[in-house]
Amino acid sequence: MPIALSILDLASIAPGQTPRDSFDNSVELARAAERSGYRRVWYAEHHNMASIASSATSVLIGYVAAHTDTIRLGAGGIMLPNHSPLVIAEQFGTLETLFPGRIDLGLGRAPGSDQKTMLALRRNPSSADSFPQDVLELQGYLSGQSRVPGVRAVPRAEGVVPLYILGSSLFGAQLAAQLGLPYAFASHFAPDALHQAVAVYRDTFRPSEQLAEPYVMAGVNVFTAEDHDEAAEQKAVAYRARTRMMISRGAAGPDFTDAEIDAFLASPNGRQLASMTQYTAVGTATEVREYLEDFATSTHADELILTHQATRIEDRVRSVELTGAAMAAATTR
Template sequence: MPFALSILDLATVSRGQTARDSFHNSVALAQAAERSGFRRVWYAEHHNMRSIASSATSVLIGYVANHTDTIRLGAGGVMLPNHSPLVIAEQFGTLESLFPGRIDLGLGRAPGSDQKTLYALRREPSTAENFPRDVLELQGYLTGESRVAGVQAVPRAETVVPLYILGSSLFGAQLAAHLGLPYAFASHFAPDALYEAVAVYRDTFKPSEQLAEPYVMAGVNVFAAESHDAAVEHKTIAYRTRARAMIARGPAGGDFSDAEIDAFLASPNGRQLSGMTRYTAVGTPDEVGTYLAEFAASIGADELITTHQAPDIADRVRSVELTGQTLAVQSATP
């Protein structure tokens, strides 16, 4: 079954670099994706994380769009309960007006950070309960069929910004199916409910004006390199760095040696963290291509959203280029 390839760019701020460096790296990654035939690049809304620079998601999308020509760009996603639907409609209406036919809007309901930051963003955690209603309100603004009497999103682009529902549980699958929207599962870091959620989405899908049939997207981590050993090294360094960052946010804090991190990841407490990246393709282009094809076939994915997390930007760009060579990337989109 053919499938499209896309990218989730985590806009990583590496040690010794600045957020500005990260934005330049995002441009380089998007340009590599564009020339390699990828369908889209998405950026996720995260907050209070020093290693991720995509908190102002719509601003970053506009910056990268101005340095690329054809590739679709979007949010994967905007955490809608953090925002007024009208403000998001205005932001993405502006982007679509500037870059017509190139802007996506993926929506999630998580805070994109920890509990303290959730308070700073939302004030009330219960705001997330309004997510389905907020999606419909946002959709109304983007289509010119406002659900709030006398209120329109200005500017509103001549072409409609397509919506996508993101999730890692059955809730998102059920909502996407009910609204007839594409469903993107965050299996690159929350893999447990993948197969059940995809089945629920397909079984309960209702056609909509945007989408006639179910469209499944799934996240997968990729470390592609010229040699298997180099790819494994990139993966090892990246996942050690990730583990350090997550541990540092907890009560343990501190810095740890490579041996200590490896021992932790092999321990009962660390296995849960290791399991978050269960779906990872690592190796040469042939090895990566085989893994992605088998993974996509196992869930009948229409599109894979790949994350490339090699420590150096040159290696991330090369991973994108090598991955693009392995598969016939489809241009069809919902």
């Protein structure tokens, strides 16, 4: 059975570019995914991060949906404890009404930022504790079976907005299994518990109205280019930029050279940061296809959600195209 491919678009703002450039890049990337046979594109809710423009996730989904035709679009994910379930039901009911049959809703329980930003979001530090109940409340609004007497989400779309549980630990795996929902593991930046979480999810899954069998999505970072060395250079540039961002956390600081960043990543202090991107496919289309096939087999994933990480949009688009073509060709061998 062919491996389904999807994309997590971080809506990154490259050096020298504006948030508007990022949104236009997201449209270009989604169009490339649409013509290359990908199933969906998701956007993640992050706050107070100068290099990521997807904070108003539902607004971005609507913008990209208006500039594409068929590909599914959604949140990967909405950090539900930052919001009331009713507001999210209204937003995604609106999106599904405008773009029927094309909207997904992935849900996470992390803040999507740091502690100060969490407070600025008016989020209670204990709000994650009610995540399971909030998922059920949201599900009730979306299905027209509200758990809050006298309250309903308007508009409520005629079609179904499928829910997905996102996670990087056993908690999300257990919740997704208990609720009978698809499970998406954030292995593109939190690889450690991947295999254990997938096993727990599959072993304890209970069928639901939405899903009869367990369904696993797993994240992978991807750099695909015409030439292996070109892909490797794209990876080096992107991961150095990522390291600078994580070291500075958006604050002004020293401008580290490439050599200093490479030395840091090779040091004991930097190895943990480097290990976050353990699952990275890099090389030609053939090399990346082989990596993704092996990864899907080892994780028992039904779908791979790829983060094409090259800094330049033209390189990301080419990576999307090359990877999609290689995986499609593999299914006809």
